Amino acid sequence: MGVRSTMAVGAGKLTHAALHGLLRRDASQLPGRVCLAMDPNAVAHLRSKVRQGSMVVCGTNGKTTTTNLIAAAIQTTGQRVACNRTGANMLAGVTSALLVGGSTDWAVLEADELSTIRILPQLQPDYLVLLNLFRDQLDRAGEIDHVQDTLAEALAASPRTALVVCGDDPLSWSVALRARAAGTRVLAFGIAEDLRLAPDRVPEARFCQQCGAELDYGYRTYAQLGDFCCPTCGFSRPELEFAATGVHVDALGVSFELARSGRFLTRVQAGFGGTYMVYNLMAAAAAAALAGAGTSALLRAIDGFDPHNGRLQHFAVGGRNVVLNLAKNPTGLNQNISLMLADGRPKAVFVVVNDNGNDGRDVSWIWDVDFERLAGRADVVEMLAGGLRANDVQVRLKYAEMRASIATSVADALVQVAKLPTECVLYVLANYSALAPARAELEEMERRHG
Amino acid sequence: MGSQRGLCIAHMYPELLNLYGDSGNVLVMRKRLTWRGLGCEVREFHVGDRPRLSGVDIVLIGGGSDREQRIVCDCLLKARRELVSFVQDGGVLLAVCGGYQLLGHSYLMGDEKVPGLSLVDLYTDRGSPRLVGNIVVQSRICAQPIVGFENHGGRTHLGAGVEPLGSVLFGYGNDGETGEEGCLYRNVVGTYVHGPLLPKNPGVADYLLGKALERRYADGALTPLDDGAELAANRRALEVGGAHRFG
Numbered sequence: 001m002g003v004r005s006t007m008a009v010g011a012g013k014l015t016h017a018a019l020h021g022l023l024r025r026d027a028s029q030l031p032g033r034v035c036l037a038m039d040p041n042a043v044a045h046l047r048s049k050v051r052q053g054s055m056v057v058c059g060t061n062g063k064t065t066t067t068n069l070i071a072a073a074i075q076t077t078g079q080r081v082a083c084n085r086t087g088a089n090m091l092a093g094v095t096s097a098l099l100v101g102g103s104t105d106w107a108v109l110e111a112d113e114l115s116t117i118r119i120l121p122q123l124q125p126d127y128l129v130l131l132n133l134f135r136d137q138l139d140r141a142g143e144i145d146h147v148q149d150t151l152a153e154a155l156a157a158s159p160r161t162a163l164v165v166c167g168d169d170p171l172s173w174s175v176a177l178r179a180r181a182a183g184t185r186v187l188a189f190g191i192a193e194d195l196r197l198a199p200d201r202v203p204e205a206r207f208c209q210q211c212g213a214e215l216d217y218g219y220r221t222y223a224q225l226g227d228f229c230c231p232t233c234g235f236s237r238p239e240l241e242f243a244a245t246g247v248h249v250d251a252l253g254v255s256f257e258l259a260r261s262g263r264f265l266t267r268v269q270a271g272f273g274g275t276y277m278v279y280n281l282m283a284a285a286a287a288a289a290l291a292g293a294g295t296s297a298l299l300r301a302i303d304g305f306d307p308h309n310g311r312l313q314h315f316a317v318g319g320r321n322v323v324l325n326l327a328k329n330p331t332g333l334n335q336n337i338s339l340m341l342a343d344g345r346p347k348a349v350f351v352v353v354n355d356n357g358n359d360g361r362d363v364s365w366i367w368d369v370d371f372e373r374l375a376g377r378a379d380v381v382e383m384l385a386g387g388l389r390a391n392d393v394q395v396r397l398k399y400a401e402m403r404a405s406i407a408t409s410v411a412d413a414l415v416q417v418a419k420l421p422t423e424c425v426l427y428v429l430a431n432y433s434a435l436a437p438a439r440a441e442l443e444e445m446e447r448r449h450g
Numbered sequence: 451m452g453s454q455r456g457l458c459i460a461h462m463y464p465e466l467l468n469l470y471g472d473s474g475n476v477l478v479m480r481k482r483l484t485w486r487g488l489g490c491e492v493r494e495f496h497v498g499d500r501p502r503l504s505g506v507d508i509v510l511i512g513g514g515s516d517r518e519q520r521i522v523c524d525c526l527l528k529a530r531r532e533l534v535s536f537v538q539d540g541g542v543l544l545a546v547c548g549g550y551q552l553l554g555h556s557y558l559m560g561d562e563k564v565p566g567l568s569l570v571d572l573y574t575d576r577g578s579p580r581l582v583g584n585i586v587v588q589s590r591i592c593a594q595p596i597v598g599f600e601n602h603g604g605r606t607h608l609g610a611g612v613e614p615l616g617s618v619l620f621g622y623g624n625d626g627e628t629g630e631e632g633c634l635y636r637n638v639v640g641t642y643v644h645g646p647l648l649p650k651n652p653g654v655a656d657y658l659l660g661k662a663l664e665r666r667y668a669d670g671a672l673t674p675l676d677d678g679a680e681l682a683a684n685r686r687a688l689e690v691g692g693a694h695r696f697g
Binding site (some may be wrong): 144362363366388392396398401 | 468474687
């Protein structure tokens with residue numbers, strides 16, 4: 001390290017110590033920013049702190065959960081891991097995570113898709129895990145084509161990085177094909193059997209990106225993911241290096257058997273999640289295996305997984321169960337609807353949509369959500385709308401033939417459902433900036449009235 | 451549709467032109483007819499179909515990505531004559547975002563000038579930066595301001611005889627300079643207020659439905675609906691857009 005980068009790292013560490021140690025404030029961003037201001041290539045210099053290897057996790061949905069699982073799995077083997085656990089996933093967040101502490105064995109870093117172009121060339125990680133690509137925050141991220149271009153460019157600038165990619169997703173696989181043509185090593189994971197689930201809506205990618213023909217599916221798992229094949233040009237799901245079979249998805253969680261190159265690797269079971277979680281767990285298992293952490297490490301990580309980060313977090317307030325989950329784009333919300341419909345208990349549903357900068361200012365996407373699946377069901381006893389754009393949610397639900405009242409907070413929502421028997425669970429589905437306040441409220445209420 | 455009064459809506463290429471929740475517009479028209487006891491048939495046209503517009507009252511063209519819009523444009527050009535006679539006959543057409551650009555003589559895709567449908571005397575070129583954000587438009591077709599979101603690189607220029615849909619109270623509109631937004635020509639409405647235009651603008655929805663009923667039954671009267679939720683969302687969007695500063 002040169003003098004300048006040494007000073008930059010020192011300043012970053014000092015910022016971290018002041019924020020975290022003295023002020024007990026969130027130190028996930030600012031230390032990295034301070035460091036980067038003095039040395040824009042700080043990550044390239046911090047790379048030498050990582051002894052064993054590094055991986056970056058990206059994809060529209062599931063990044064934070066998958067990153068945390070991989071980091072936990074590697075940690076259970078007694079190794080040190082640098083990780084941006086709270087989801088600060090742009091260059092500053094990644095830099096902050098690498099700054100803390102001395103040398104580390106592994107770096108497991110979540111990255112925003114568009115930030116990969118700044119992170120990969122500097123970090124030159126061993127692996128990039130690409131979970132999925134869905135439409136999300138078009139006003140900020142641009143169209144999916146742009147995200148794909150960025151990922152392909154980032155991989156081209158980091159030639160020793162192998163790509164671990166969801167082979168079931170035609171949008172992610174398009175990126176993999178381009179990267180492979182440019183010399184990237186590619187490992188695909190996917191679900192190798194028909195789950196025979198009620199199909200949800202396909203908001204994007206019904207058409208082949210190579211030639212424009214409508215894609216055929218042997219089966220679909222959710223959204224545009226599945227055993228796809230273009231009848232015209234042959235663009236199709238690749239052979240799966242990591243494949244899940246014997247998949248069970250129900251209200252209690254998921255389980256499946258994972259094979260690598262046709263050889264049984266492990267049985268994975270988790271008490272949370274829906275179909276999307278099978279993919280997150282598979283990606284985590286593949287990544288852990290590639291990091292040499294072994295399958296038992298991953299299973300221990302899953303069993304101990306309770307990140308308290310608002311993703312499928314369970315609470316009990318005044319005898320009522322409350323389930324909080326992140327839902328920030330159509331596919332995320334559609335998967336949440338599938339999850340709720342698998343839960344036979346009577347339920348009230350509180351949909352919270354903000355339009356802050358990190359949510360995307362445009363709330364048009366709520367019209368791509370299949371709320372109609374909740375309408376007319378006996379187990380869905382009450383709908384509530386919240387957040388800065390509560391009125392938009394209310395109108396959306398009205399046109400799905402559901403009457404929703406507006407709640408100003410989770411506490412208000414609980415007051416409004418107080419008339420319902422306590423067996424009735426409250427689902428709180430919050431988008432990005434709405435999640436942390438909802439979680440804070442619920443943790444406080446649970447502490448006082450749990 | 452039998453003896454019941456009702457309308458037929460042609461939804462053009464819903465699988466391609468659905469960038470920002472465009473299906474919301476069809477849903478709103480359908481429900482607002484149903485809630486009034488009127489019939490509604492939605493015909494979806496897909497790539498490869500020849501769009502036949504006989505019996506159609508309302509045509510909806512949404513917005514897509516550049517790539518998707520190009521595919522659609524090629525399809526629609528083949529049906530241009532049918533669309534021209536539909537528009538000249540007073541047919542109702544709503545074109546949103548990318549669909550709005552297709553109405554004109556040409557638009558730019560990258561540096562390539564792509565011929566449009568020439569249904570309305572307008573053309574679109576490109577500018578920098580993209581015009582992105584909340585938008586509020588005052589229009590003569592409805593009492594409340596039209597609210598929504600715009601996200602376009604194109605700059606649309608209206609021919610001398612073409613009326614804009616309205617004037618921009620907040621946001622950018624056609625080109626970010628003239629203060630004009632959208633177009634209004636016969637019963638054609640084109641606008642950059644993208645995706646779900648109609649949910650928060652029930653006045654626009656009823657304007658379109660009224661015009662279509664008038665054409666088919668010579669009576670465009672609509673029984674009023676309780677639009678409390680829609681108008682509250684409209685007011686909320688006005689605050690978000692900052693238009694209250696103009697009020």
